Amino acid sequence: MDGSDGASVDGEDEGSGQASPDAGAADTVADASPLAGLFAPERVAVVGATEREGSVGRAVTANLQRSFDGDVVPVNPSAEAVLGLSAVDSVAEADADLAVVIVPPAAAVEVVEQAGEAGTDDVVVITAGFGEGGPEGVARERELVAVADEYDLNLVGPNCLGIISTPVGLNATFAPRNALPGDISFMSQSGAFVTAVLDWAAERDLGFREVVSLGNKAVLDESDFVAHWGADEGTDVVLGYLEGIDDGAGFIETAREVTAETPVVLVKSGRTEAGAHAAASHTGAIAGSEAAYEAGLDQAGVLRAESVQELFDSAAALAGQPVPESDGVAVVTNAGGPGVMATDAVGDSGLELASFTDATHEALSERLPDNANVYNPVDVIGDAPVERIADTMDIVLDDPNVGACVVITCPTATLSFDDFGDAVVAANESGVPLAACLMGGADAANANRRLAKAGVPTYFDPARAVRSLDALRRYREVREREYAAPTEFDVDRGHVRERLAEAARNDETRLGVEAMDLLDAYGIPTPAGEVVDSPSEAERVARDIVGDTADGTDDEAGVVMKLVSPDILHKSDIGGVKVGVPPDDVADAFEDLVSRARRYQPDATVLGVQVQELLDTEDGVETIVGTNRDPQFGPLVLFGLGGVFVEVLEDTTVRVAPVAEPEARRMLDDIDSAPLLRGARGREPVDEDAIVETIGRLSQLVTDFPAILELDVNPLVVTPEGATAVDIRLTIDPDEVAGIDPEAAGEAADGDQHRTTTDTADTTETDR
Template sequence: MTVRNLDALFKPKSIALIGASQKERSVGAVLARNLFRAGFQGPILPVHPKNAAVEGVLAYADIDALPLVPDLAVIATPPASVPDLVGRLAQRGCRGAVVITAGFGEGGDSAGMGLRQAMLDAARPHVMRIVGPNCLGILVPGAGVNASFAHVAALPGDIACVTQSGAVATALLDWATARGIGFSHVVSLGDSADVDFGDMMDYLALDPGTKSVLLYIEGVTHARKFMSAARALSRLKPVVVIKAGRHQAAAAAAASHTGAMAGSDAVYDAAFRRAGMLRVTDLSDLFAAVETLARLPPVKGERVAIVTNGGGCGVLATDALLDEGGVLASLAPETIAKLDPKLPRTWSRANPVDIIGDAPGSRYCDALDGVLADPGVDAILLLNSPTAVASSVEAADAVISHLKRGDKPVLTSWMGELEAQEARRRFAAADLPSFATPTEAVKGLMHLVRHRRNQAQLQQLPAAMPDATPPDHATVSAILAQARADGREWLDEAETKRVLAAYGVPVVRTVAVETPEEILEAAKDLSLPLAVKIRSPDITHKSDVGGVALDLPSVASAKEAAAAMLRRVKALKPDAEIAGFTVQEMIRRPGAFELILGTASDPTFGPVVLFGHGGVAVEVRNDKALALPPLNMPLAYELMQRTRISRQLAGFRARPPADRDAIAAALIQVAQLAIDHPDLRELDINPLLADEAGVIALDARIRVQEKGKAAPVAVPPYPNHLETQVVIRDGTLVSLRPIRPEDAPDIITMIEQVDPEDVRLRFFAPLKSIPRPMLARLTQIDYDREMAFVARPMLDDGSLGPIWGTVRLTCDADLTVGEYAILIRSDIKGRGLGYTLMHQIIGYGQERKVGKIVGTILRENEPMLTMARDLGFGLKVSEEDTGVMEAALPLAQ
């Protein structure tokens, strides 16, 4: 389920309160008071077996006595009674319930878990949606709904708050109400037995009254659903998330560096970043994010100007800005020239703009005008320190009256308590964010900057990956299957190198032997010098037991080193099973960087990818970052840039830069390996040497798990199985495959070859060029919820020609309706490609069990109307626009 019947919860026409009470301070009494005093315009029906009335309103003895079927039922009765109540309400036609009651398996209680399942079983046949159990309730101020036992009502507004903690909800309500910040929705999910974060994000994405969303998360259950909903919502509205709790149990059992990160909070951080969300760390940051999101326009860049009446405060703000990764704007010469005659002779003539301690309000306004007009400034921070020669309140009033709402965010920090408190109150009343200290203001501003960065990642248009050898799936599958058949968790080094080589990761030449004597023959073709390493399923860190010998000048010395190593390892680890040795060529790349690349299977989000500074001191350096696969070149670069070593990879002093494209390609290949083979539990490449000549994996480990044990990939990967070839009506062989983000340049080229009239018929308006956000949206799709195919002719030499046409199907979250769109290059029309693409997308819809396919067609677009009729679509004139026909094709389920 996703958004089905959520309107019954958040836009009900009638509400029943089961468990209503008149007992002072009881949950039932608070619920009744909140419901009746929220301004709900429909009937509210209290249910109580004994009380004749609740809050002065006639009560009903049980739900069978209700005079009508409520849209929404609020249930606050003992847990044992809830499944029966839910079943009876659902049978009567009630489609939404908020279950306040606890006792449904919290802490793993088996009896409670049974009640929880019984409640869900009673609701599902009737598609009744449930918020809770064990929750604070829901508040929808715009609809007059306060079905909660919160101590304060929410003000109307356009921020939605969805939380797993009722305590966080009440704290946020208390804080926001004191500052005049309102909400479109406040939803306490509780145990999320039915309605979860994915459902709520899908619903709020389409809610016109919600402009931004706050999430308080303790854990995610359905990761792919969560990621799909989060990415869709983040494209439309700012999403701020705070994540509580750490999950170290899985990490404690891991034996690789990457595996130790699986199940950790860092994986959630990677997921939120990939979804375009803004993550904050604590409630104070959440409140600051509310302040900025509620009251500021989006920031269009990262360059900040600081205006202050005190030089020291400006320095503090600058330090805080740079500490947070912000950018101090450089004032244009024209700006300085404009400010010179208006500011005191001793002003700073630089950023921060120090307007001197005696600055009246008019001087703030003059400085503000100057920096707002500077094209090199994206946001402004105004600071005020109280002085005896100028009024802080007067300065605040001047700024409030002078500042016009523009497209650049302006934040204020009036320091102190006496006058500053009144100034901050006036800023709040004027809808201008204000903070007690410069550091807090900078953090609020950086929330906007980080959100912009995450949004930019959602809209990036990646270049094609450098040419790479197609992966050898069969070889890898066979190696992993053999390890499982042998009952082994770990591949030996030779097997690991074969797996990496099968996916195009450069590896050092390696041979495996069982005894020291076999080295003489097996290693004779390897280049000298050599390295010898112990092979043992019981030894993962070889150097800890003397299981590595390097720089061996001859094959004979390699044999002797192996014999000595065998004696040493048996003495240190007598119980370890010794499978033999690996012998490999020593790689001499003296200026190379030592990196670590890896993947691990996270219990919630499936495979994750790690990049960082490698070598034997990897744990000590702790310089690493995580990302969710699949990756492309921009995502791989972004992952690299989140580490400290990334700055070194760019080159410094006499050390040339490393081939970062080669590193990014290795990351992409390793990410694809994890996607294609989910039974690969952990992979470490450490070190991966990288220099100007490229990369090479020196040492690596792979751990295998049983098939079906891994969580699925959280971000839907490219569906290779949908690639096909077809012959169109004129006999041309055409490749059809799902669209990729890297197709963006070819899509632009295709549209440039479409007549302007055909573009107008497709987009319902003239379009000279495709805006970047639209192009990103067209090419970066969620393969779970939408599909777009591109058609390219197969050329005589076996290569592919340019894109001739595209067709797409965009589905709602429930897959009940999918809307199609198609565009063919004008010079290709009439060759049968349009019908081929439509058959392809209809077949895809049938495979995905989409309820029906719909489309909107201009009445003048007779060729498209004819094709729709030929394909079985029903046509009718749109009720909203008589110039548009609505096409619909029900699909067999």
């Protein structure tokens, strides 16, 4: 565990604070939030306050004493006063709105209970030694949660750094530096990261409204704070560093509402390989934990940053600039090289260089020297005074094709950075998003501060400036995104219950083509066919499918035959699939398939052979639709290019189920091979509506039945006429299957429209 996340309260902790700027007056926290009182207390009790040098209790008390607008009450039965403040013996005597708990873990639960009994609604438990500390700590954290539930407490932590609220000067942390006032609210699952960010931000005059160290998230978690800041008119941007999200589905629901008005940007660490079930299916191998977070955050409307620098670069633009009306970017520079760097960065982003109108070109030609470049990027050349740059910005910002602008300046003898800053501030009145690059050091410091106060983000690197504008574009797309409720399809749940109960009775956890009837029950088209256990039955089914001519010869290309064995997953690897088998050859093919299985894996269970209709796929595309169950986000749905190369090409995209129609259509747009679906190289476009419906139906199936851990439909053959599931493979959770009531499994499903709620597995605390 990172030692600065929580307090072990044994006298070994660091954290005697340094003086920091007064938070000053600011807007009050939105009363609409149930957490409003947490960040706007009038009286704070510090339970464990002490004068001992180097202790967390001293650091928290000193930090509050320096900046808090209200009353600070030390709680220490062994002292009459702490740092000149009169002390009380217990939290019950403090009569506080907020209690900050810094006592040994064995006593912390009792203190929180006393706070609840005394009517204190908000508690911050800095003390460590809970869920992160082994079985005893886990049990102690359960007690803490039970007390918080009993008294309906807003509890932060345990094992955290504390909280900050600059509007009221609240610094209830043991960080060595306070936050400057601002309009960014920030949460972190690592307390050490908070201290680093506060120090880094102070050097850049970057301010915060509220800061939360989440700690173990025993009671309040990221969803609670996102909802709170979404209701807070003083918060312009929500930032966060997270190592995990316990309730992924709940977070998506909460964040989706907030991001419609307030941007949320997160750094998510802990990128992991796929989990223990990865090898069981193609979907499991591709849609691992990282893919779940990518999908979940995207569906929540959250912008994901890849680094701390990108997190705050994005925040600077989102807090100070409007979203662009179009993707066209103008680049104005007094140096060719940085202009090229910006152009390259535009090409790497979702933006594009704006195409200027003829009027813009004419105006630039009139105002700029002959050797200047009047095309985008506009190079005003190195001898440009600030007036030339200002004129150029006015012209390009007036162009209707320009949605945003990057203006770059390098130091020259003809240009003052301070004057340049004033010109950019004036240009900022245009309403077109701006980002500035002042490619200098100390000489640019004053101008950078001037621009920051005016809401114009500034950077040394042109690529960072472009990426910040791209964050604005991404957020515009979030606000424009269409959301809808998932479609409720009329399905036969009773048949699926019965089929899964049968699997439970037979101790089956993996099913293959013998389970195609599950797809039929949910309205997903499948080819005609049966699973048979003898050569004669195979021949009978083949003739039923293909038919005979009068002379006994076949009138079609034949049938597809597939080995059916739960122990042999990749049947094509051992020649376990035969395509285009005439009815006269089906009996021999049956014997050959079974023999191959015996040679490959003598102890394998062979259930028989599936004889299936051969589809005409000349105009079709082989795709995959699959599902996997993530511990945090629940069932995931994957779509992409299918067939035997799915894991090689990995041209797939993932969403958290249930997947509504607009989201399913976005999945089709996401894959690189989307042109194959839409008629590339003269082919007729496939039926995209059929794919969207299949995604929705499969999403409903795995949402209805948590017993299905993984499921692959591969290939799903899509033609201009529709989509057909050719093969299936699924893995079942034995515990969930065993819980299916066999009697309920036999009930009729007509009119059964009940949607089973997807359970999300409990997770343990992530070590920091």
